[in-house]
Amino acid sequence: MEERSVDAVPCAEERRESANEKWEQSPLDISYSPSSSLQHPCPPMRSRKKNLASKEKGVVNEAYECDLSNRETAQNKDVDGQDTGEKEIITTYSRTTDNFPGQAENSVLDNLKKSKNLQQNSGDDNDGDDNQQRVKLRKEIGLVDCVGLIVGNIIGSGIFVSPRSVLHYTGSVGMSLVVWVLSGAFSIVGALCVMELGTMIPQSGGNYAYIHEAYGPLPAFVLLWMSVTIGIPSSRAIGSLTFANYLLQPFFPVGQEPPQLPLRFVAILLILTLTFINTQRVRWAVKVQDTLAVLKVFVLVVIVLTGFYHLVTGKTSNFDNAFENTNWNPTYFATAFYHTLYAYEGWDSLNAIMEEVKDPVRNMPRAITISLILVITIYILTNVAYFTVLDSGQILSSSAVAVTFGQLTLGAVAWVIPIFVACSTGGALNGSTLSASRLLFVSARRGQLPKFLSYVHIKNNTPITALIFTASISMVMFMTSDVRVLINYISFSGNLMGLLCISTFFYFRIKHPDMHRPIKVWIGFPILYFIVGVFLTIFPAIRQPIEVVASLVVIATGLPVYYFFIYRQDKPKFFTNFMDKVAYYSQILCLAVPEEKEG
Helix, strand or coil: CCCCCHHHCCCHHHHHHHHHHHHHHCCCCEECCCCCCCCCCCCCCCEEEECCCCHHHCCCCEEEECCCHHHHHHHCECCCCCECCCCCCCCCCCCCCCCCCCCCCCCHHHHHHHHHHHHHHCCCCCHHHHHHHCCCCCCCECHHHHHHHHHHHHCCCHHHHHHHHHHHHHCCHHHHHHHHHHHHHHHHHHHHHHHHHHHHCCCCCCHHHHHHHHHCHHHHHHHHHHHHHHHHHHHHHHHHHHHHHHHHHHHCCCCCCCCHHHHHHHHHHHHHHHHHHHHHCHHHHHHHHHHHHHHHHHHHHHHHHHHHHHHHCCCCHHHCCCCCCCCCCHHHHHHHHHHHHHHHCCCCHHHHHHHHECCHHHHHHHHHHHHHHHHHHHHHHHHHHHHHHCCHHHHHHCCCHHHHHHHHHCHHHCCHHHHHHHHHHHHHHHHHHHHHHHHHHHHHHCCCCCHHHHEEECCCCCCHHHHHHHHHHHHHHHHCCCHHHHHHHHHHHHHHHHHHHHHHHHHHHHHCCCCCCCCCCCCHHHHHHHHHHHHHHHHHHHHCHHHHHHHHHHHHCHHHHHHHHHHCCCCCHHHHHHHHHHHHHHHHHHCEEECCCCC
16 A cells, blocks of 8 residues: 655644635635534534525525634734724524514625625725715715606606596586695695705605604504505506506597506506616616606696697687586585695605705705796696696596597697606606605614515615515505596595694694704694695595595504504514515525615
8 A cells, every 4th residue: 555645644733724714715604603612713614504595696605604713813903913993794694583573684695795895995994985885875866856856756647637537526627727726835835844844854754754753653653554555556556557548548549448457567567667777776766757757847848838829829718607517515625635636746755765865955945946836837737728628528538638638739749648648657656666665665674664675785775675565565556447546545545644744743843842953934834734634634534435434444454563563572483484584585585685874
């Protein structure tokens, strides 16, 4: 037998040193257990477990467990014995019982992101670079983007859907225009109130954040529950169905509505497309919003100029006896307000994304002022144009008022109207996607929704899990395609949320009068807003009790949900385990981690 040299056989110590060198060169996440009963300070790596993530996405495939006590000390000290600031990433995925189920924050992906940051920032003490590396939502929205976001959020399906319903409930052309003007003034009052709240509490989440700060978690959760079960899915279903209706209308004869199946298919496709854009980059979503805002203003200007041409050429017959047949019933009057306020909805868009707005104290009031003056002017002139060309019977019989308007006035180029109207409603839906996902993100960050909804994509810095969940709950409302029913649902719950929010204004004025307020408005504005809000909430309940009762039932179901899944600490173990797995796989599949805190 051939005799081998002793030097040719590596000793145990050399094997350990070789393993140590490989470990130091590897970016893998190493788990450390202080309770380990290993005898040698640097034993060979012992256990291996497979990770579910793939190498293609840069996720660790194998994790090793080793006693790193001595090695950690050696790495954290330089030759002079000073701390170099390098820290071992030794946390591992673990289930938690103290926080909301699913809070698997110390995940493999979290460790990977920190590992990358350490490698990129090693030897670099620049705080600015560290902030750029941090996984969090960034301030990327300036004044022009703010205006585009508000205008794009307000001008959506409402101005093309609501004129028919407003005329139906008011009964006359003159009273319809009055309701549009009063709704615009009411929106200005509300915007002034949330302007003070937004600059005083510069947190994303809008009304939810203010109610949580004022009244605590239960009232905030009730508002959140209304948003998740009624507000968000209904508004997005309305926008997407209106988009589909206008996009498909040119392919069908005049007066014939598109079939339900193609309508729902196109609506779902739009939601999925906008969700994908928003998951990629915030700047992408903002640019889409700005572009669509320009297009929707353009189509409304075309409608206004066309109507003005017919008006100056003597077509004024539809304004004769403008208030004839007016319905003075308060319940009908309030229901008409429902539909105009739905068209103005979106003036509080910036409050939902305050943490991403550059210099909010300066840009917020400017953006709201510019946007609301522009929108109110365009809305009133657009309705005048509608009533100039179309009589009451034509408006009430049309499911797409703008399309009918174009077919009677623009001739061969009438096909451009439904295309631009579809872009308009798509822009509003994009803005809704942006703001609704931030509401879910902030709520999950506060522990009132599953924690995985507060995760941020490690590369794109977008709340990807909240965006996907927003798209999912929007699909539920496609059980009905009756837009007017959806508007009634969303308007009642929206008014309740508005009343609850405006009450926080009085709370902070009374309880915290010395709180810093960069913008302070006259107390009469919130009082007026509250009184009108009570009127709009009570009177429609008399006329449409079924929709109101259904909304109240949905709201009431939020109370046991809050008790069993938020308030109680002894949550069912099967539920905790399930939410842990959902959180874990959400990070793996979406490449998302909890937002990293500054400091």
